[in-house]
Amino acid sequence: MNEALLRSLTPSVLGILVRRGADFAAAEDAVQDALVEAVRVWPAEPPRDPKGWLVTVAWHRFLDATRADTARRRREDLVDEEPAAGPASAVDDTLQLYFLCAHPSLTPPSAVALTLRAVGGLTTRQIAQAYLVPEATMAQRISRAKRTVSGVRFDQPGDVATVLRVLYLVFNEGYSGDVDLAAEAIRLTRQLAAAIDHPEVAGLLALMLLHHARRAARTAPDGSLVPLAEQDRSRWDTESIAEGVEVLQAALARDRLGEFQAQAAIAALHADALTAEETDWVQIVEWYDELTRLTGSPVVRLNRAVAVGEADGARAGLAALAGLDPSLPRHAAVAAYLHERDGDLAMAAGLYAEAARQAPNLPERDHLMRQAARLNARQSR
Amino acid sequence: MAKYLLLKHYRGAPAAVNDVPMDQWTPEEISAHMQYMHDFAVRLEGTGEFVDGQALAPEGTFVRYDGEGRPPVTDGPFAETKDLIAGWMVIDVDSYERAIELAGELSAAPGAGGKPIHEWLEVRPFLGEPPTITE
Numbered sequence: 479m480n481e482a483l484l485r486s487l488t489p490s491v492l493g494i495l496v497r498r499g500a501d502f503a504a505a506e507d508a509v510q511d512a513l514v515e516a517v518r519v520w521p522a523e524p525p526r527d528p529k530g531w532l533v534t535v536a537w538h539r540f541l542d543a544t545r546a547d548t549a550r551r552r553r554e555d556l557v558d559e560e561p562a563a564g565p566a567s568a569v570d571d572t573l574q575l576y577f578l579c580a581h582p583s584l585t586p587p588s589a590v591a592l593t594l595r596a597v598g599g600l601t602t603r604q605i606a607q608a609y610l611v612p613e614a615t616m617a618q619r620i621s622r623a624k625r626t627v628s629g630v631r632f633d634q635p636g637d638v639a640t641v642l643r644v645l646y647l648v649f650n651e652g653y654s655g656d657v658d659l660a661a662e663a664i665r666l667t668r669q670l671a672a673a674i675d676h677p678e679v680a681g682l683l684a685l686m687l688l689h690h691a692r693r694a695a696r697t698a699p700d701g702s703l704v705p706l707a708e709q710d711r712s713r714w715d716t717e718s719i720a721e722g723v724e725v726l727q728a729a730l731a732r733d734r735l736g737e738f739q740a741q742a743a744i745a746a747l748h749a750d751a752l753t754a755e756e757t758d759w760v761q762i763v764e765w766y767d768e769l770t771r772l773t774g775s776p777v778v779r780l781n782r783a784v785a786v787g788e789a790d791g792a793r794a795g796l797a798a799l800a801g802l803d804p805s806l807p808r809h810a811a812v813a814a815y816l817h818e819r820d821g822d823l824a825m826a827a828g829l830y831a832e833a834a835r836q837a838p839n840l841p842e843r844d845h846l847m848r849q850a851a852r853l854n855a856r857q858s859r
Numbered sequence: 860m861a862k863y864l865l866l867k868h869y870r871g872a873p874a875a876v877n878d879v880p881m882d883q884w885t886p887e888e889i890s891a892h893m894q895y896m897h898d899f900a901v902r903l904e905g906t907g908e909f910v911d912g913q914a915l916a917p918e919g920t921f922v923r924y925d926g927e928g929r930p931p932v933t934d935g936p937f938a939e940t941k942d943l944i945a946g947w948m949v950i951d952v953d954s955y956e957r958a959i960e961l962a963g964e965l966s967a968a969p970g971a972g973g974k975p976i977h978e979w980l981e982v983r984p985f986l987g988e989p990p991t992i993t994e
Contacts, residue, residue: 548956585953587860588907609860611910611951650990660991689992702991744994781994838988
């Protein structure tokens with residue numbers, strides 16, 4: 479039984495039910511039931527037409543669920559009048575579902591949960607495990623999200639940017655429990671890229687592929703972080719890099735630059751360097767300039783300071799850092815790094831310790847604490 | 860989404876506004892307090908923000924390793940320990956502001972005279988996992 483195939487059919491099956499007149503929330507429940515049924519039945523009796531099978535089962539589930547409902551008659555009348563799947567293609571349905579699940583009326587966490595379930599075909603339990611919350615909490619989050627979008631019409635075009643933000647959030651969530659959220663985000667972004675021709679969708683897909691390629695090298699066997707410069711680059715996934723670069727180049731050729739393409743370009747330049755020393759930091763700084771222009775984000779300026787430090791020396795990096803708000807996340811870590819490169823080990827050690835106290839997660843905290851300890855040990859010698 | 864610990868202290872937090880020890884409340888006031896806590900947790904489950912809630916007994920024992928083949932050394936409880944945790948709630952919310960808002964509501968749990976305790980709760984962010992994209 480191919481779970482990937484099953485889950486890739488989820489959005490188009492759901493789209494067909496909604497077009498037949500089922501309300502989104504009930505249709506989504508019915509599709510989930512059909513997926514569970516497929517997992518049970520398909521191994522022994524593989525269907526000749528998997529999608530047709532899912533539509534039929536989901537539709538019956540939907541009718542069963544609404545049978546007791548007073549609205550049943552009205553719904554069945556509706557069914558009689560409704561043309562079958564209609565002229566709308568599965569691609570359109572899939573795209574509409576992405577828009578609906580990332581609707582601006584939803585908070586980001588709700589949009590993430592709804593997207594993973596309705597578009598991704600994951601179960602509530604899987605999503606709850608991935609985000610380390612009780613299943614009941616996640617079930618409520620999803621049902622509230624469904625209520626929030628219940629009045630949204632299915633045929634209105636949405637904003638690709640909101641969808642991309644949701645997919646970015648899924649990818650960037652570091653947890654890797656039973657469900658690999660990074661791989662799932664790539665699958666969903668790939669599926670989106672097939673449904674809509676948009677350079678930023680391609681840019682995000684490239685960004686994900688290029689970062690995912692480094693995954694095996696990012697952590698040591700003991701779970702500690704390995705910084706980019708120290709990673710064993712032979713462990714990078716060259717297939718994923720090649721695909722990311724190809725997707726990115728096609729997007730850049732369209733000459734409609736956006737922040738995801740610019741971020742992917744930076745990742746591609748890192749991927750291109752066989753050793754850390756070969757990194758083309760001058761070009762990376764140029765891309766950070768583009769990113770700053772596109773986003774105005776202070777976090778981008780902070781990362782740019784690191785790149786400037788590599789391209790033009792630690793003093794230049796510290797100068798680039800000077801104008802930035804010290805309360806920015808990871809400001810102390812960047813300052814520590816640049817001061818160490820500048821030779822001021824005492825200052826750097828103090829800043830690393832401060833950065834460790836402010837670190838937002840354990841692996842980063844431990845990494846920064848080790849940096850502080852390393853410098854303190856060197857000075858006391 | 861970020862997880863926060865709302866920490867309730869027996870001791871160690873600044874004094875509450877309505878600072879009457881629970882053993883001097885009426886039984887009805889205690890029930891009303893418990894009901895409020897319960898309803899709060901149920902409401903957060905409904906909003907998809909609840910993760911966990913637990914209460915702790917005040918008595919604790921300090922334990923430490925005492926070398927190969929020896930039983931651990933225990934000490935305490937220490938009556939004079941300055942900071943004493945009473946319990947916690949873990950929430951998973953959209954923002955720091957939302958965590959503060961919820962802690963404020965929890966602090967309004969009724970105490971003596973049925974009036975809000977206005978007790979000080981400590982809000983502590985969880986250290987999560989590192990993001991995938993770092994540069």
